[in-house]
Amino acid sequence: MTNAELSTSQQTVDNNNLPLLVAEDIIKIYKTGKIETQALRGVSFKVYPSEKLFLIGPSGSGKTTLVSIIAGMNKPTSGKVFWKYLTKDITRSSLEEIIKARRRFAGVIFQDSKLLLHLTVKENIELAGYYAKIKPSVVKEQTEFLLRFLGIWEKRNKKENTLSGGEKKRAAIATTLITNPKILIGDEPTGDLDALTSESILDLFERINKELGIAICVVTHSQQVASRADRILELRDGIIIGQHSSEIQLRKLEKSRLLEIDRQNRLSIPTNIIQNLNNPKHFSIISQKGKIVLEPIFEPNRFKNNNQIITCSMCGKMVTDDSKFCNYCGSAITARSEKNE
Numbered sequence: 214m215t216n217a218e219l220s221t222s223q224q225t226v227d228n229n230n231l232p233l234l235v236a237e238d239i240i241k242i243y244k245t246g247k248i249e250t251q252a253l254r255g256v257s258f259k260v261y262p263s264e265k266l267f268l269i270g271p272s273g274s275g276k277t278t279l280v281s282i283i284a285g286m287n288k289p290t291s292g293k294v295f296w297k298y299l300t301k302d303i304t305r306s307s308l309e310e311i312i313k314a315r316r317r318f319a320g321v322i323f324q325d326s327k328l329l330l331h332l333t334v335k336e337n338i339e340l341a342g343y344y345a346k347i348k349p350s351v352v353k354e355q356t357e358f359l360l361r362f363l364g365i366w367e368k369r370n371k372k373e374n375t376l377s378g379g380e381k382k383r384a385a386i387a388t389t390l391i392t393n394p395k396i397l398i399g400d401e402p403t404g405d406l407d408a409l410t411s412e413s414i415l416d417l418f419e420r421i422n423k424e425l426g427i428a429i430c431v432v433t434h435s436q437q438v439a440s441r442a443d444r445i446l447e448l449r450d451g452i453i454i455g456q457h458s459s460e461i462q463l464r465k466l467e468k469s470r471l472l473e474i475d476r477q478n479r480l481s482i483p484t485n486i487i488q489n490l491n492n493p494k495h496f497s498i499i500s501q502k503g504k505i506v507l508e509p510i511f512e513p514n515r516f517k518n519n520n521q522i523i524t525c526s527m528c529g530k531m532v533t534d535d536s537k538f539c540n541y542c543g544s545a546i547t548a549r550s551e552k553n554e
């Protein structure tokens with residue numbers, strides 16, 4: 214799918230379908246002693262029914278934090294998360310309400326998703342069904358279906374310690390699918406597997422999406438996976454900087470990237486472009502024939518129209534010398550003599 218098709222298809226999706234999941238202005242600040250880490254700085258996105266959405270981004274960009282928040286396993290510092298069929302913002306719901314709603318809404322699978330060691334594969338899947346208060350006859354039928362669908366029928370009476378990495382993963386996926394969720398949320402679910410096994414599990418995600426109609430929202434580093442996505446969101450330093458189509462090359466992100474202006478009107482300029490321009494810190498911005506032109510300025514103290522930067526005598530912030538009031542503290546600008554030049 215080309216970028217143009219991607220944006221058109223998104224518009225169509227927007228018009229025809231209510232989203233399954235909505236994340237609005239998610240901010241997450243972790244406090245460790247006196248140190249604050251802003252892991253997410255205002256992230257908004259939606260996942261639509263049956264969509265295959267993947268999240269990419271360098272280590273530390275906030276991917277794990279984001280998926281744990283949309284899965285209702287971590288509370289944001291601010292922002293809202295809505296799940297279809299639950300009118301309430303889940304960030305304001307009690308743990309009990311979230312656990313109850315999540316059983317029917319989302320299957321969550323992490324790299325270290327584990328089975329209960331003393332139970333067989335079949336018993337693990339059935340137990341997850343009973344916890345979700347599904348009728349025993351339905352649990353039995355659904356367990357048999359999943360064991361076959363996920364290719365672990367032969368392993369149904371085995372315990373976890375006798376299974377291969379891929380089989381463990383299939384069994385863990387089965388325990389999340391027994392409740393017939395609408396969406397599968399995952400954080401690098403194949404990160405601990407070898408390339409071949411990982412590939413087979415990712416094929417399975419594809420089948421889960423296509424044949425069971427379950428939406429996918431998964432963090433990945435895999436080129437093969439990303440190439441099968443409907444949409445890929447790129448996270449960097451705690452914000453979504455762009456979207457990609459399935460034509461993505463993870464090593465050349467600029468080729469498929471549609472830069473995204475977020476709900477706070479922020480646009481993140483890719484580092485390599487800034488570097489190619491010799492790292493300017495300021496740009497003039499002009500709207501020209503339907504385009505936005507950013508021109509680097511290397512003299513930070515002088516704007517194009519020859520306004521100079523002066524210091525507000527009240528708050529000390531820098532403003533242009535034609536300002537009547539300080540943009541930051543609102544006090545009248547009188548200190549014309551305090552030029553920074």
Ligand SMILES: Nc1ncnc2c1ncn2[C@@H]1O[C@H](COP(=O)(O)OP(=O)(O)O)[C@@H](O)[C@H]1O
Pocket residue numbers: 243244245250251252270271272273274275276277278279
């Ligand atoms: N529990 C935590 N306490 C403090 N800082 C954290 C915690 N979890 C993550 N962080 C920090 O938040 C940022 C984003 O982390 P994370 O969501 O794990 O990113 P990613 O999954 O993209 O690598 C990082 O700077 C990380 O160090």
Ligand SMILES: [Mg+2]
Pocket residue numbers: 276277278
């Ligand atoms: Mg992570």
